[in-house]
């Protein structure tokens with residue numbers, strides 16, 4: 001899976017996860033997760 005914020009390849013067992021519109025997204029770090037949680041719309045297409 002890819003981190004939707006920085007586009008880095010991330011293992012799906014990553015501890016940094018969020019769900020949005022019924023889909024689960026994984027992140028490389030808490031920083032990317034926070035950016036997504038704050039404003040997910042631009043990262044989701």
Ligand SMILES: [Zn+2]
Pocket residue numbers: 003005006007008027028029032
């Ligand atoms: Zn990232």
